[in-house]
Amino acid sequence: xxxxxxxxxxxxxxxxxxxxxxxxxxxxxxxxxxxxxxxxxxxxxxxxxxxxxxxxxxxxxxxxxxxxxxxxxxxxxxxxxxxxxxxxxxxxxxxxxxxxxxxxxxxxxxxxxxxxxxxxxxxxxxxxxxxxxxxxxxxxxxxxxxxxxxxxxxxxxxxxxxxxxxxxxxxxxxxxxxxxxxxxxxxxxxxxxxxxxxxxxxxxxxxxxxxxxxxxxx
Amino acid sequence: xxxxxxxxxxxxxxxxxxxxxxxxxxxxxxxxxxxxxxxxxxxxxxxxxxxxxxxxxxxxxxxxxxxxxxxxxxxxxxxxxxxxxxxxxxxxxxxxxxxxxxxxxxxxxxxxxxxxxxxxxxxxxxxxxxxxxxxxxxxxxxxxxxxxxxxxxxxxxxxxxxxxxxxxxxxxxxxxxxxxxxxxxxxxxxxxxxxxxxxxxxxxxxxxxxxxxxxxxxxxxxxxxxxxxxxxxxxxxxxxxxxxxxxxxxxxxxxxxxxxxxxxxxxxxxxxxxxxxxxxxxxxxxxxxxxxxxxxxxxxxxxxxxxxxxx
Numbered sequence: 001x002x003x004x005x006x007x008x009x010x011x012x013x014x015x016x017x018x019x020x021x022x023x024x025x026x027x028x029x030x031x032x033x034x035x036x037x038x039x040x041x042x043x044x045x046x047x048x049x050x051x052x053x054x055x056x057x058x059x060x061x062x063x064x065x066x067x068x069x070x071x072x073x074x075x076x077x078x079x080x081x082x083x084x085x086x087x088x089x090x091x092x093x094x095x096x097x098x099x100x101x102x103x104x105x106x107x108x109x110x111x112x113x114x115x116x117x118x119x120x121x122x123x124x125x126x127x128x129x130x131x132x133x134x135x136x137x138x139x140x141x142x143x144x145x146x147x148x149x150x151x152x153x154x155x156x157x158x159x160x161x162x163x164x165x166x167x168x169x170x171x172x173x174x175x176x177x178x179x180x181x182x183x184x185x186x187x188x189x190x191x192x193x194x195x196x197x198x199x200x201x202x203x204x205x206x207x208x209x210x211x212x213x214x215x216x217x218x
Numbered sequence: 219x220x221x222x223x224x225x226x227x228x229x230x231x232x233x234x235x236x237x238x239x240x241x242x243x244x245x246x247x248x249x250x251x252x253x254x255x256x257x258x259x260x261x262x263x264x265x266x267x268x269x270x271x272x273x274x275x276x277x278x279x280x281x282x283x284x285x286x287x288x289x290x291x292x293x294x295x296x297x298x299x300x301x302x303x304x305x306x307x308x309x310x311x312x313x314x315x316x317x318x319x320x321x322x323x324x325x326x327x328x329x330x331x332x333x334x335x336x337x338x339x340x341x342x343x344x345x346x347x348x349x350x351x352x353x354x355x356x357x358x359x360x361x362x363x364x365x366x367x368x369x370x371x372x373x374x375x376x377x378x379x380x381x382x383x384x385x386x387x388x389x390x391x392x393x394x395x396x397x398x399x400x401x402x403x404x405x406x407x408x409x410x411x412x413x414x415x416x417x418x419x420x421x422x423x424x425x426x427x428x429x430x431x432x433x434x435x436x437x438x439x440x441x442x443x444x445x446x447x448x449x450x451x452x453x454x455x456x457x458x459x460x461x462x463x464x465x466x467x468x469x470x471x472x473x474x475x476x477x478x479x480x481x482x483x484x485x486x487x488x489x490x491x492x493x494x495x496x497x498x499x500x501x502x503x504x505x506x507x508x509x510x511x512x513x514x515x516x517x518x519x520x521x522x523x524x525x526x527x528x529x
Contacts, residue, residue, distance in 0.1 A: 013406035016485035017513035019455045021406045028450060051240050053453030055477060060453030062240065065488075065517065070510060132451055134477030137246045137355055141451060141477075170448070177246075178354075195246075197355050200346060203245040 010081045012074035018065050022077045025057040028144060028171055032057040033131050037207050038085035039077070048073060054207055056131050056141070091130065091209035096175070097216035098124065098166050102186035108168070111151060119187060120215050122146050123166075128173060130209040138177030138195030140205040145171045157183035164189045166213070177203070222289050222336060223371040226320070229281040234340055234359030236272040238472065239348035243453065248473040250350040250358070253432060253495035254331055256393055256520055257295030261335035263527035264292035264312045264385045266377035271339030272349040274365070276332045278498065280323030281365060283334070285315040289373070290337035290381050293321075296329025296496055311386040329395055329496035337381045339374035354473070379528065391523035393492045398501060400469075400490045401508040401516065405458065407481030410444040418442065419483065420507045424467065428499045432473040435497065441465035444481040451479040457486035457494070459505075469494060489516035 011023040022039070025032045036054040043052035043059065048067035053060045063073055100120035109116045128142040135141075145168055153169045158181060161167070165176045167184035176182060177194035194204045205211070225232075235258065238251025252258035252275055259269035274281070280298045293300050293309045300307045301322045307313055309332075315321060323332070342349040342359040351359030360369055402420075411419065424439035443465045454460075458470045460480040469486065471494070486494055487508060497503055508516075 014403050014485070014510060015405065015455050015482070016403055016457050017487045017489075017510055017517060019485070021452060021482075023406070023452075026447075026450065051243065053243055053476070055452030056450035058450070058452045060455065062455070065514060132477060133244060134246045134451065134453065135475050137248075139246050195355075197345070197357050201245045202242065202247060202346065202355075207244070 010078050012070065012077060014070050015060065019060065019062045020070055020074065021058055021060055022074075022081070023058045024081060028056060028131070030129055033129070034088050034208075035081065035085050038088070039081055042080050043077065046076070053134070054132065088208065091206070093127070093210045093212065094204065096190055096192055096211060096213050098188040098190050098213045099217055100188040100215055102165060102167070102188045104185040105187045108151065108185050108187055112149065114148070119149065122149055123168070123173065123187065124213040124215055128211045130205045130207055130211060133203060133205055133207055136178055136180055137197075138203040138205075140174060140194070140211075141172055142174055142211055143172045145173050147171070151185060153183040154185065157181055161186065162189070164191060166190055220373055221286050221370040222373045223283045224286055225281055225365050225367055225369040225371065226284050227282040228365040228367055228369070229276050229323075230279045231277040232281050232365040233275050233351035233353070234272050234342040235275045235350045236348055237270045238350050239346045242346040243476045246476050247346060247355065248352065248433070248476060249456065250348065250352055251472050252333065253472045254295050254333065254492040256492040256524070257331070257333045259524050260310065260387055260527060261292045261294040261333040262339070263524060264294070264310070264387070265290050265335050265337040266379035266381050267335060267337065267339050268378045269524065271335065271374065272342055272359070273340060274334040274371075276334065278326060278330060280332055282320060282322040283371070285317055285319045285321070286370070288314065288316050290314050290383060291321065292335045293332055294335075294387075295332040297327040298332050299324030299327060308386070310389070310392070312383045314383045330498045331495055336371070336373055337377040339377075341372040341374040352473070385527060387523070387527060391526065393489070393520070395493055395496050397493065398497070398503040400486045400494055400503055400505050401513065402459065402484040402486045402490070402505045403508060403510060403513065405482040405484045407444060407446075407449070408483050410446045410481050411442060411483055412445070415440070415442045420505055423502050423504050426497045426499050426501045426503065430497075430499050432471055434468050434470045434474055437467045437469060437503075439467070442467055442483065444483065446481070449479045449481060451477045453477055454482070455485065457488075457491055458482045459484045459486065471495070487513040487516065489513065489520050
């Protein structure tokens with residue numbers, strides 16, 4: 001007999017009458033995210049599923065209510081989630097040049113008791129994972145950020161963050177693909193284009209990709 | 219491509235929309251598409267198109283269009299006082315226009331969004347599998363923007379079914395647009411609301427604030443405080459009701475952000491989304507709890523109403 005899988009039970013919540021949220025966990029965790037991406041990929045193959053979107057540790061599933069019900073699909077998801085996910089191939093690696101001169105770098109350094117130079121070093125050291133692409137076109141949630149750089153979001157979000165801003169909040173980092181409002185700390189900027197409207201898919205990053213920043217004058 | 223309609227006046231915010239690009243959600247691109255899918259689909263079926271052909275979505279005021287050649291059109295959704303050559307004309311009905319005829323609108327009477335379908339469908343730029351206009355990305359529809367005076371609207375092809383005027387929808391089959399009543403199912407984070415907030419959500423009146431567009435509506439009303447830790451971001455849907463840290467509910471609409479981390483306390487069911495789509499800023503609304511079985515029944519009633527048009 002194989003050893004029982006140590007996976008907690010999936011929680012299925014309705015999102016109206018034609019979608020559901022399948023929660024695998026509540027932690028920012030690479031293994032959970034790997035399972036979510038594998039589950040979404042498996043669900044996309046089903047005829048009663050219109051769309052499956054992996055979150056950090058969940059899958060949002062749009063289904064055809066003429067073909068299935070919340071209970072039936074929920075049971076199928078629970079079975080699928082209990083399977084060992086296929087060994088994940090390493091995601092594509094992106095190397096991103098960053099000029100660490102964002103408007104918040106001084107304030108972030110002061111709050112963390114670090115120098116701007118050490119913030120650049122700490123931020124560009126890990127290889128981050130793309131946990132999720134979403135929010136606005138081309139935005140990717142990257143992490144985990146080193147603990148030494150962990151800060152809560154800004155109290156008052158900016159009404160306009162310039163496109164290309166490299167930002168941190170909590171255990172996450174990301175790059176603003178478009179000029180949008182934002183509540184993260186801006187530590188740098190890049191000239192790289194993340195939203196590619198004339199490509200398909202129209203963004204540089206995909207869930208599961210890896211990202212390495214390096215300091216560069218741009 | 220044959221130009222069929224000339225835009226004489228564009229109206230306040232008129233865009234080309236179809237049923238959107240749901241598969242682009244995984245790139246962070248809003249799914250888009252018509253806000254009121256019942257009215258959009260009905261307009262298409264009234265002129266013999268498939269329900270998913272592109273239409274014009276006209277927000278709060280309608281355009282003035284001149285027929286460059288004879289054509290069949292239908293106008294559904296909000297009531298903006300439809301006129302053909304200055305004379306009152308019936309909505310929810312197929313209407314033949316001759317070359318030179320002008321279709322226009324008088325005063326807004328009810329609702330937020332009217333739909334104009336053209337037999338054969340409206341042509342536009344296809345982006346990521348859809349003709350829907352994304353103003354955010356400046357892609358799709360009429361070059362990714364709202365209509366302006368002088369634009370020429372072309373037909374996409376031949377209609378799927380014979381072109382006959384006079385198809386009409388029995389008004390008894392219309393959604394109850396004036397009720398302001400949105401049926402909803404409790405969401406994943408419903409239990410984060412305290413007893414008072416739960417009672418307020420299904421019971422109190424809310425008002426659509428001025429901050430209301432195709433992305434979503436911020437609602438004014440009782441404050442709904444959600445307890446608990448920050449959530450990890452997850453995929454969102456059209457109809458989800460989020461609450462912000464300040465306790466304000468936001469009803470997500472067709473151009474919603476694709477992922478977010480605010481608690482989702484409820485989701486408006488498919489059959490009530492057309493009613494939500496027709497709410498204007500300042501309009502009162504309330505939420506009523508419904509079971510999934512009841513939601514299924516309401517959704518099938520809507521489908522049956524649309525099916526009555528393609529027979």
